[in-house]
Amino acid sequence: MKKVITIAGGGLAGLSLAVGLRGRGVPVLVHEAGRYPRHRVCGEFISGVKPATLEALGIAGDFEDASRHVRAAWYREGLELMDSELPEAALGISRYRLDQRLKERLLKLGGEVREGSRLGREPREGLVWAAGRLPQKGSWIGLKCHLQDFPMHSDLEMHLGSNGYAGLAPVEEGRVNVCGLFRLDRSRKGDGSKLLLDYLRQGGNGALAERMEDSARDESSFLGVSGFELGWQGGDEVLCTVGDAEGMIPPFTGNGMSMAFESAELALEPLTRWSDEAGSWREVVAEIHHLGRQRFRRRVANAMALHRVLLDARGQKLISAISKTGLFPFRPLLSLVR
Template identity: 25%
Template sequence: MKEHGILIIGGGLAGLTAAIHLASDGQDVAVIEMSPYPHHKVCGEYVSNEVLPYLNRLGVYPNTVGAVPISHFQISTQDGFVVDTELPLGGFGISRYAFDQLLYQRAVELGVTFYFEKVITTAFFNDCFTITTKSQIYTSRIAIGAYGKRSVLDKNLDREFSKKKQSWLAVKAHYKLANFPDDLVGLHNFNGGYGGLSKTESGAVNFCYLVHYQSFKKYKDIHSFNEQVVSENPFLKTFLNNASPIFEQPMTIAQISFDQKDSVVDHMLMCGDTAGLIHPLCGNGMAMSIHSAKIASQLILHFVKEKEYDRQQLELDYSKLWTKAFSKRLWFGRKLQGILMNKRLVSMGIKTIGKSKPLLKFIISKTHGELLS
């Protein structure tokens, strides 16, 4: 049995950021992550600049590994009508391969302990968490759940969304394309889904799309779907015809849930996608994960230092602050999702919005937050 002051399940953006924040304060932190770094993940790989001041304060500088500054946004309809504008805050493009590795290295510098194992069960008893893997039992007073979009743990914790089949599938691959603009992130619609395009630190273009499984299952493989459905959008057809794939096979993740989730489950604070997933069209999931880690870390530090601040108040405050920070964004994302999945509405909407750049910027701002210091 191994004991730590704070255990974090999952070493993605939320888990790593929380580990860095807490270890910077001298806390005994351990992260349990399934796979050693670095590794690719299915992700849009665009990060809003809203979190950059906070990352810098933690000693994390994405520009040192070549993160690409992004200042322009582009969106197209299924028939290829394109609208573009400047991003209100801007952002940067960076692969999860590089970003997670950068955060991991910073966490190691600060003394965070890492265990590369899969968590099987968690339990809370006598004011203590017991976290079990196949080979080890860990205990701590504080636990953060940051294990991503979906896990066997969700079923073990009896989370409602895990009891039903989900209808979304995500596909990601990197491509070589010489003339793709460095400063551009694009969102492009096709029948049954939509995808994002942006540069990463390696010079590769990340193409990550979300599709309803009902649309995808009619085709034998990803290549066929790309050729017959994704390429119905002239913009995406041109991209796929001219770009060269870097991965041997695209990465996929199924059973993605956008249902509402509890931010505290069995006394565990949930961070990042584990607490709530914004529709990828908003391009803000990575920033939200980092922001949620900041909220959890600040409250946890208050909890471990102030005897009169009890666990009940910690959980109540985290739920309130999480809701305040993200509920409007999630609501707006769901509304945009409904529009983008309706061919007539999205075509009419984008063509109307295209006449007003201020309106497009206003819509983008609704899925983003203020600068996080």
């Protein structure tokens, strides 16, 4: 008899962990506060994930039809800084599709998912907290919207502004996802995607806002979230956390979803052991916490430092100046946030 693992949060970390555990015969129950399918505030490109991680979780097949993005163009307030090749292709797929797919895969494997079920954040044996970033008084707002048949200038576009940045990534069915992270400004106005356009214009990205103004925007995909901080989210050695619930890497890296999968992968073996009654919960939680910090400490620290440079006026000027020489160390910097 194996013991049940209960997972709070059916986002990428929770669902992929549940699928991985089912592949090892562990009974799992996922509580998801929302209902599928649903849009999420996310740039919807996955950069830096290793095929071995997706295979270990048993979800590699869910990316077979994902778009492959090999180039990324960077702009500052409308001016192109560089258009560089990524070290490996980034995967483009909407969260609307991906989360639904993972839920279906889990159900097929005999896992249980309770939608519309919100758990309390109290540590207990057998509970994994995969409920995403910690709600707190934060200084950021994330806004996203899908555009139909939007002409791209490169596979991916990243636009820096004085108030944040926005990324454009093609997903499926001719859709392009636009997602921005901005300093929260309560004086900004606009319903739906007009709020996103307003933030873009405020940050000097009027040219991008004009391109979007003329496009077919799917208002049903528009979403905004505020009240969060980047970096470590207060996971400790008592509560077992995976994914954003443990730590949130700045979104410009396109690596948050990879971190969600990687942290699920790290937790597989210790949780399977606990389910087999071959380890105490306390030891298992401490081990998962230790493995997570070991894997992600350097990556998160580097990304937080680069994030500050990206959002600083002097930092942006420096990036512009180096880009003009053609010597911007894009790949070495990217390797620091993997």
